[in-house]
Amino acid sequence: MAPPPSAKQKREFEPKTFLATIGEGRKVLAHSRKQTIFTQGDAADAVFYIQEGKVSLTVVSKIGKEATLGILNKGDFFGEGALAGQALRMGSATALTDCELLRIDKKAMMLALHREHTFSDLFVAYLLSRNIRYEEDLVDQLFNSSEKRLARLLLLLAHFGKEGAPEIVIPKISQETLAEMIGTTRSRVSFFMNRFRKLGFLDYGESGLQVHSSLLNVVLHD
């Protein structure tokens, strides 16, 4: 699932500052919806930064099952495995919307991290928030039933907590993808979604999925 860095951290990731920080070795890329950025197994020699748009990270297992690890937004990095010495991409990255990415060569990134304090601080903050997010996801998996996981995911996708009013969930997201993100089957997702709908936690408005705050009860209860 996508780690949305806290509002505070996000504000500090000013693309301008960021761009200034990196010297050469960077390149701005435009990707259109559905385009693949890298594929599991590719050589990993760069890190990416999302200036605009959404990107999804997926992995496919030996038996062909697919899992979605997260949906990343503006201000997120991805592909950092490369920095840790992973020679190959462990998953695939796909543009979920048209987007504008910054591609930073591994070498340039390492240099920048070593040289520029502020940039390094920024990156450490990002890694920490990412860590927290993964930890939460793991806890979610260890504790909760697939029904609760779905509820939590929907709330996260709806950027819950930002505004008071019910928000629109990402306009297009298939039940299949939702299932991949929480580690269950599509039929289960369909089943729960309808249950949520009948209970009034959810609406299938034409503009997309509307998540009501009452869905929180599913996550919080017990």
Place this chain on the structure above:
Amino acid sequence: MAPPPSAKQKREFEPKTFLATIGEGRKVLAHSRKQTIFTQGDAADAVFYIQEGKVSLTVVSKIGKEATLGILNKGDFFGEGALAGQALRMGSATALTDCELLRIDKKAMMLALHREHTFSDLFVAYLLSRNIRYEEDLVDQLFNSSEKRLARLLLLLAHFGKEGAPEIVIPKISQETLAEMIGTTRSRVSFFMNRFRKLGFLDYGESGLQVHSSLLNVVLHD
């Protein structure tokens, strides 16, 4: 589950170098087995570094279920959430063996990270490896059945891949804990363990659990 940084990274985390890097604000602590280092809900104002011993990180859910997020070893950090602005501990840390920890005040850590290149590089490397580990754990949860997750966990605990010969798994680890780490019930663990044993993937030697490389088949096979 515990992220064992790659051998390479671990070598670079020389406690000596490390200690020199941090100025004031650090303290060496001795904890004896079973002692609790911090508890879920405590104020989070420091980061810890394990100089010697093993530490387990756990979380308890609202309904009292317990999950074990990982078992950390010499050279690992924990409690880094504090650096990302978490005011409270999201989980508890307990000494699994007698251990020697370094407690670093949040402020001192931030300063050191900002000032000392090499230390910052080290920490970034650590965070990256930790990230990779969490990602793998998440993938494991999303893809695999509890049986495979158990097999993987046992192999990880046995430090598989380091030596050729079958290794001894951590001498004392209860099925209860194993269950908490993979998100299933103790009876399930007991059931699988015996199955593994009958199939010859495992031995209950007196010195502890012996994991055979053949256990890999469980993880790898389809």
Place this chain on the structure above:
DNA sequence: GAAAAACTGTTCAATATTGCTCAATCAAAG
């Protein structure tokens, strides 16, 4: 070394989940 506490192997019935299949919609592309 006795008593208490923790751990294990096994049950078993009640649920939950998977893996299909099929028909009905919906959406995009000609």
Place this chain on the structure above:
DNA sequence: CTTTGATTGAGCAATATTGAACAGTTTTTC
């Protein structure tokens, strides 16, 4: 506007998992 492919709601049988119990062991603790 019609065809094609993707998506969804349902249902169902085969498994898998939970949760709780119990007796037998081992380990701690005093």
